[in-house]
Amino acid sequence: MNRAYKFRVYPNREQRELLDKTFGCCRFIYNKMLEERKTVYGQKKNDKKALNNYKYKTEKQYKQEFECLKEVDSKALQSEWRNLQSAYRNFFSGLKKGRKVGFPKFKSKKNKQTYTTFSINNNCKIDFEKRKIKLPKINTWINYRDDRIFTEEIKHITVSKNRSGKYHASIVIERESTFTPRQDLEDNKIIGFDMSAPKFLIAKEIEFVNPRFYRMEQKKLKRLHRELSRKQKGSNNKKKSNLKLANLYNKINNRKKDWMHKVSHLLSKHFDCVILEDLNIKGMQHFNSGLSKSVTLDFSWNYFVNILTYKMEQKGKHLILIDRYFPSSKMCSLCGYVNNQLRLDDRKWTCQECNIEHNRDINASINIRSKGLEILKENRIKIIRNNDRTVGTTGFAFGEDVRLINQQFLRKKEATSL
Ligand SMILES: [Zn+2]
Incomplete structure (x- = not known):
């Protein structure tokens, strides 16, 4: 299992120049290679064989043509070739499946800058004591700030510079999972959640409500966007405005990620x-067509699922994802009747068959849990029933009095146990 550590790094001026140069060269070679492929594609559009057999210029040839490329990390340049190959492949497989995929795009100076280098012969090193990191082709050690330590060998490092001008190094290592998944689970420690955009995770017993950091700052963001649009192109004021905005986006994003880490930890x-x-997430946008754009920014579902997967695996626990076409909302969790008349904005509904009244999200969460139990059983995982009502699913782990987990609860928890 790959594991990434993202460290904020603090290059000095000289190092910054070298890093920026590497970003520039990587972008340059990527765009050059793309240009070549674009031209060839334009000429031989329908001749797949010709496209594949075409002798595209190699990294070596580019280096001969453009001397400056020799001054930067060659592994970084090579990974650009790999990036382009995969973008190109995606484009073709998209065409094949009849999807509308655009041709790979040129890299722009305006976006986040990155390059990836591979660790070979110990050319990437970390000194955890001095908090310094050594990258290929950069002769001095770069300071970083982070407390985390690992003992595994480095596989590759992605260096990035975000739009606020901050540098990070994302260090990827391979870690063998020493945890074997548990083969028997206690019934009352299995929980199913419905995901609903205005909130976040909903179950009968508890819910996690997304504080929605983007929406909170929406006014400020709007103001900064307006300010930015008024500034003259190329002026120093425009740059300052841009930086302000990028900083705010960063801050919001960090707060959101932090919150998601806490939820997944709990x-x-x-x-x-x-x-x-x-x-x-696309389906979700559709589902929430009435909600604002900030929903997309506030609900990083994939990010959340990724970190939760990792945290569960590390403890030998299970995360089950139910097929998205399972009719979790439309099905009566009591009798199984499927209500095809249910509309997207029906928050409550009554089952025609058994007359029970459902809360849309809670009913869905019960169905999701039942479906998950089925999958556990199919995988021969033993479920231990626990009939002791006092230990029921009802917030047992959070203390008797806590049924609803919301932002305030998390804040309180933070002070005590997190
Ligand atoms: Zn029913």
């Missing part, structure tokens, strides 16, 4: 198995 700590729907 879940992995208290439950043996978490069952969720395998959502795609």
Whole structure:
């Protein structure tokens, strides 16, 4: 299993120049290679064989043509070739499936800058004591700030500079999971959640409400965007405005990620198995067509699922994602009747068959949990029933009095146990 550590790094002026140069060269070679492919594609559009057999220039040839490329990390240049290959492949496989995929795009100076280098012969090193990192082709050690330590060998490092001008190094190592997944789970430590955009995770017993950091700052963001648009192109004021905006976006993003880490930490700590729907964010946007754009920014579902997966795996616990076409909302969790008349904005509904009244999200979460239990059983995982009502799913792990987990609860928890 790959594990990434993202460290904020603090290059000095000289190092910054070298890093910036590497970003520039990587972008340059990527764009050059793309240009070549674009031209060839334009000429031989329908001749796939010709496209594949065409002798594109190699990194070596580019280096001969453009001397300056020799001054930067060659592994970084090579990974640009790999990046382009995969973008190109995606484009073709998209065409094949009849999807509308654009041709790979040129890299722009305006976006976040990155390059990836591979660790070979110990050319990437970390001194945890002095908090310094050594990158290929950069002769001096770069300072970083982070407390984390690991013992595994470095596989590769992605260096980035975001739009606020901050540098990070994302260090990837391979870690063998020493945890074997548990083969028997306690029934009351299995929880299913419905994901609903105005909130976040909903179950009968608890819910996690997204504080929605983007929406909170929406006014400020709007003001800064307006300010930016008034500034003259190329002026220093425009740059300053740009930086302000990028900083605010960063700050919001960090707060959101922090919150998601806390939620996933709590879940992995208290439950043996978490069952969720395998959502795609595009579908969710559609589902929430009435909600603002900030929803997309506030609900990083994939990010959340990724960190939760990792945290559960590390403890030998289970995360189950239910097929997104499972009719979790439309199905009566009591009798199984499927209500095809249910509209997207129906928050409550009554089952025609058994007359029970449902809360849309809670009913869905019960269905998601049942579906998850089925999958556990199919995988021969033993479920230990616990009939002791006092230990029921009801917020047991969070203390008797806590049924609803919201932002305030997390803040309180933070002070005590987190
Ligand atoms: Zn029913």
